[in-house]
Amino acid sequence: MNESVKCRILQGTYCALLCIALSFNTYYLEAAGFSYRDIGIFVSLSCAVGCILQAVAGRLADLKPDFVWKKQLIIMGLVQIVVSAILITGPGHVLSCILYIIMMIFVLPMMPMINRASFYYTERGIPVDFGIARGVGSISFSAMSFIAGRFTVLWGSRMVPVMALAVSLLFILTAHSLPLLDDAVVERAEKKEPSSIKELVKKYPSFLWAVLGIFLMFLFHNGVNTYMIKIVGNVGGDSGSMGAALAIAAAAELPVLFLYGRIVENGKLRNITLVTGSGALFVLRGMLYILAANVYIIYFIQLLQGFSFGLLIAAKANYANEVMNQEDQSSGQSLVAMTESLGIVCASLIGGFLLDHMGIHPMIMVFTVAAAIGTIITILDVRK
Numbered sequence: 001m002n003e004s005v006k007c008r009i010l011q012g013t014y015c016a017l018l019c020i021a022l023s024f025n026t027y028y029l030e031a032a033g034f035s036y037r038d039i040g041i042f043v044s045l046s047c048a049v050g051c052i053l054q055a056v057a058g059r060l061a062d063l064k065p066d067f068v069w070k071k072q073l074i075i076m077g078l079v080q081i082v083v084s085a086i087l088i089t090g091p092g093h094v095l096s097c098i099l100y101i102i103m104m105i106f107v108l109p110m111m112p113m114i115n116r117a118s119f120y121y122t123e124r125g126i127p128v129d130f131g132i133a134r135g136v137g138s139i140s141f142s143a144m145s146f147i148a149g150r151f152t153v154l155w156g157s158r159m160v161p162v163m164a165l166a167v168s169l170l171f172i173l174t175a176h177s178l179p180l181l182d183d184a185v186v187e188r189a190e191k192k193e194p195s196s197i198k199e200l201v202k203k204y205p206s207f208l209w210a211v212l213g214i215f216l217m218f219l220f221h222n223g224v225n226t227y228m229i230k231i232v233g234n235v236g237g238d239s240g241s242m243g244a245a246l247a248i249a250a251a252a253e254l255p256v257l258f259l260y261g262r263i264v265e266n267g268k269l270r271n272i273t274l275v276t277g278s279g280a281l282f283v284l285r286g287m288l289y290i291l292a293a294n295v296y297i298i299y300f301i302q303l304l305q306g307f308s309f310g311l312l313i314a315a316k317a318n319y320a321n322e323v324m325n326q327e328d329q330s331s332g333q334s335l336v337a338m339t340e341s342l343g344i345v346c347a348s349l350i351g352g353f354l355l356d357h358m359g360i361h362p363m364i365m366v367f368t369v370a371a372a373i374g375t376i377i378t379i380l381d382v383r384k
Contacts (some may be wrong), residue, residue, distance in 0.1 A: 149243015
């Protein structure tokens with residue numbers, strides 16, 4: 001099995017774990033007896049810590065040759081295995097919450113390291129199509145969404161850590177099997193020291209504006225995903241409907257992700273331009289969610305995921321790798337990955353507050369406005 005296939009399996013197992021940890025957190029913690037306000041606080045704190053760890057992971061990968069992406073992935077995978085195994089035993093109300101928070105915290109820093117793995121092999125002469133690898137991740141997310149939705153309906157919330165354990169075992173086996181290659185292809189003489197934080201700000205101002213716009217788009221995406229159980233519940237759905245809705249959205253990403261390399265290879269469409277287009281689709285989805293009258297309309301809206309979220313995740317990773325110098329690329333991947341984590345933090349806090357005090361439609365409206373502002377920022381960035 002070559003490195004390209006292994007990178008696809010790595011993305012697939014990671015996205016399955018991400019689905020379990022973040023898409024089913026509201027369901028699991030509500031079943032454990034916590035309010036939506038409490039869940040919003042727990043998720044936001046978890047993602048805030050995870051976001052910090054993302055930045056730390058990126059800097060360590062750039063600065064410390066002995067602490068590269070592979071070693072970090074193995075350590076974080078071991079954490080997931082231990083936490084999931086303990087959760088299966090049903091350790092009690094408080095400890096279950098603490099352990100699930102740990103699961104959420106350590107799933108986030110995996111993302112930039114997994115993205116870096118794909119580009120790592122491409123730079124060393126082993127082509128790994130990031131779009132296809134991420135497409136496999138979407139298939140996995142879609143399948144896990146559906147399976148988890150069915151299993152939780154049949155056997156309850158304890159199935160969440162059971163599935164997390166199984167996926168984590170496959171993830172760590174795959175990460176361990178990926179080789180670290182000799183850097184002879186990447187001339188050491190040409191390598192530079194990674195930039196400091198201040199130098200990053202000075203060297204890449206346009207990139208940092210794009211990061212802000214992407215963050216606002218992810219505020220919408222993560223808000224909708226985190227509280228999808230409430231969105232489908234508002235039109236008569238249940239956890240099974242939520243799983244189906246997430247599965248449809250993940251499946252809709254596949255054509256865009258598999259064809260992304262061909263979309264940009266002719267040079268007519270820039271990565272940052274495609275980021276802007278994805279933002280416009282987020283805004284459209286937000287307006288349609290407000291108008292939805294039944295769960296089947298929600299399913300239809302989820303089909304737009306391909307040209308909103310699917311386009312965004314491929315474009316942002318390629319954009320970071322395109323504009324950052326090689327010595328700063330792990331930091332660049334961490335920055336764009338942090339947009340998702342910060343989006344979860346803010347979406348959880350804002351969404352939990354709005355659900356408790358105003359309801360589902362005001363929450364969706366706030367997230368839609370955020371996506372619109374993010375789209376405007378990236379439009380101005382493209383023109384600049």
